[in-house]
Amino acid sequence: xxxxxxxxxxLNFSNGKNKMHNxxxxxxxxxxxxxxxxxxxxxxxxxxxxxxxLMSCRTEMExxxxxxxxxxxxxxxxxxxxxxxxxxxxxxxxxxKELVENVSVFNTFLYGNxxxxxxxxxxQIYKGTETPNLYMSNCTLEPEIIIKAVxxxxxxxxxxxxxxxxxxAYQIQLRTGDSQLCDIVLDKAALDSIYSHGKASxxxxxxxxxxxxxxxxxxxIAIRSVRTKKDEEFLKRxxxxxxxxxxxxxxxCALDGMEAIYDYLTTTVYFEGVPALKESSQAFERxxxxxxxxxxxxxxxNPFSLSPLAAYLLARENEIKTVRILLSGKxxxxxxxxxxxxxREMYV
Amino acid sequence: xxxxxxYGIVLALAGAVLAALIPGIASAKAVSMGGIAGAGVxxxxxxxxxxxxxxxxxxxxxxxxxxxxxxxxxxQIGVLGGNGDISLVKGxxxxxxxxxxxxxxxxxxxxxxxxxxxxIGVVAKRPDQFGKAMIFPAMVETYAILALLISMLAxxxxxxxxx
Numbered sequence: 001x002x003x004x005x006x007x008x009x010x011l012n013f014s015n016g017k018n019k020m021h022n023x024x025x026x027x028x029x030x031x032x033x034x035x036x037x038x039x040x041x042x043x044x045x046x047x048x049x050x051x052x053x054l055m056s057c058r059t060e061m062e063x064x065x066x067x068x069x070x071x072x073x074x075x076x077x078x079x080x081x082x083x084x085x086x087x088x089x090x091x092x093x094x095x096x097k098e099l100v101e102n103v104s105v106f107n108t109f110l111y112g113n114x115x116x117x118x119x120x121x122x123x124q125i126y127k128g129t130e131t132p133n134l135y136m137s138n139c140t141l142e143p144e145i146i147i148k149a150v151x152x153x154x155x156x157x158x159x160x161x162x163x164x165x166x167x168x169a170y171q172i173q174l175r176t177g178d179s180q181l182c183d184i185v186l187d188k189a190a191l192d193s194i195y196s197h198g199k200a201s202x203x204x205x206x207x208x209x210x211x212x213x214x215x216x217x218x219x220x221i222a223i224r225s226v227r228t229k230k231d232e233e234f235l236k237r238x239x240x241x242x243x244x245x246x247x248x249x250x251x252x253c254a255l256d257g258m259e260a261i262y263d264y265l266t267t268t269v270y271f272e273g274v275p276a277l278k279e280s281s282q283a284f285e286r287x288x289x290x291x292x293x294x295x296x297x298x299x300x301x302n303p304f305s306l307s308p309l310a311a312y313l314l315a316r317e318n319e320i321k322t323v324r325i326l327l328s329g330k331x332x333x334x335x336x337x338x339x340x341x342x343x344r345e346m347y348v
Numbered sequence: 349x350x351x352x353x354x355y356g357i358v359l360a361l362a363g364a365v366l367a368a369l370i371p372g373i374a375s376a377k378a379v380s381m382g383g384i385a386g387a388g389v390x391x392x393x394x395x396x397x398x399x400x401x402x403x404x405x406x407x408x409x410x411x412x413x414x415x416x417x418x419x420x421x422x423x424q425i426g427v428l429g430g431n432g433d434i435s436l437v438k439g440x441x442x443x444x445x446x447x448x449x450x451x452x453x454x455x456x457x458x459x460x461x462x463x464x465x466x467x468i469g470v471v472a473k474r475p476d477q478f479g480k481a482m483i484f485p486a487m488v489e490t491y492a493i494l495a496l497l498i499s500m501l502a503x504x505x506x507x508x509x510x511x
Binding site: 029032033034035036037038039040041042043301303304 | 381384385386387388389391392393462465466468469472473
């Protein structure tokens with residue numbers, strides 16, 4: 001995988017560069033305590049053999065028992081699989097909030113939940129119904145504020161990057177009732193926010209993570225648009241700008257068909273993902289997840305900076321996703337071979 | 349020239365003071381970095397206290413080396429008693445003799461702290477590999493010891509010069 005970093009970012013004047021270097025060094029030293037704790041926490045991450053043990057469980061209940069023995073869930077109590085996974089995500093965020101003074105350094109990973117909540121709020125207000133457990137926790141903005149902003153039509157309550165797009169999505173939903181279009185607008189806005197925040201973070205790992213995230217989303221959108229025969233306007237509305245893909249070319253290729261997309265991708269840094277893409281969307285998603293894990297793996301040996309913390313967060317997300325796939329497979333009596341094909345690589 | 353010779357002791361004293369000051373500051377910073385990392389490990393696994401303490405203390409030696417050179421210099425130049433009559437050239441030579449431990453002491457303490465923090469990470473994950481983990485920061489010590497040796501030889505050598 002080539003390095004995505006923009007050459008332009010290296011064109012700094014030496015004074016500015018030195019100042020930035022000093023600031024970076026100071027910032028990196030702030031995380032010594034946090035990284036040391038994360039090093040200990042990494043011991044509790046699931047290894048390949050843990051996943052194998054889970055695979056050897058015959059039923060979902062057996063898997064849940066194994067997870068409880070490993071300390072998953074609240075106080076080791078046996079609850080539903082979704083509750084256990086949610087509590088694990090909660091634990092990760094609790095730890096990260098404890099480790100960093102200002103949790104906004106992780107906003108890149110939280111914006112997606114904000115936009116999900118905005119989507120949910122717009123639909124809830126539009127339909128006038130209340131669905132339990134619709135909103136996600138661990139976000140930069142309390143769901144109540146989003147609900148208030150949408151219900152009172154006062155989008156000034158939202159942060160600047162959400163205001164205009166929230167208004168636009170709300171109007172689309174209200175006037176056309178087109179939930180899909182509303183989703184497209186908000187998904188693109190979420191990707192744009194994640195991308196700009198990640199690039200502004202001055203952290204190489206977060207910067208490259210958002211590059212891959214946005215590029216993978218663009219590729220998926222392009223593939224889906226070919227399958228559902230979407231037009232150019234849809235693609236322009238849905239695709240987000242990123243450095244590693246030319247979205248104008250991708251749009252053109254998506255209009256020409258699947259083979260054109262494959263041909264274009266072989267000329268990009270994502271050429272290794274083309275066989276997975278030809279296989280299925282799930283295989284491509286798995287390829288992207290594994291690529292992220294491969295990319296963050298060197299952080300296991302980095303004693304400084306925010307990167308090992310971000311890597312731990314991504315590793316936990318990957319672990320939870322893998323366990324979810326496994327539990328879902330066991331629940332639905334899917335054969336072990338098929339479950340194995342869907343499992344992600346582990347960080348440790 | 350006579351008047352300038354009065355400043356010989358100033359230069360020599362500056363060398364001694366800087367030898368105690370600069371590596372001391374660096375060691376304080378370095379030991380603090382090790383302590384912060386150690387605290388992170390102890391939060392999760394208090395049984396590792398002994399191991400991380402040793403790794404924390406490794407970069408503290410530069411401060412001691414600086415103090416040693418400062419002490420020898422002070423005793424040689426007569427500040428701690430004796431004749432304080434030192435020519436400008438001799439004073440400058442004392443200052444130069446202290447430079448290895450001033451510069452290398454500072455740099456090696458900070459670099460050793462980085463290595464110690466990394467090794468504390470190793471102990472956090474593989475406590476059984478403590479011996480190997482300790483070698484990495486200990487290697488940095490070599491250069492602090494070399495600088496100490498040269499400064500010590502130079503200070504002693506300068507005292508024997510009749511200038």
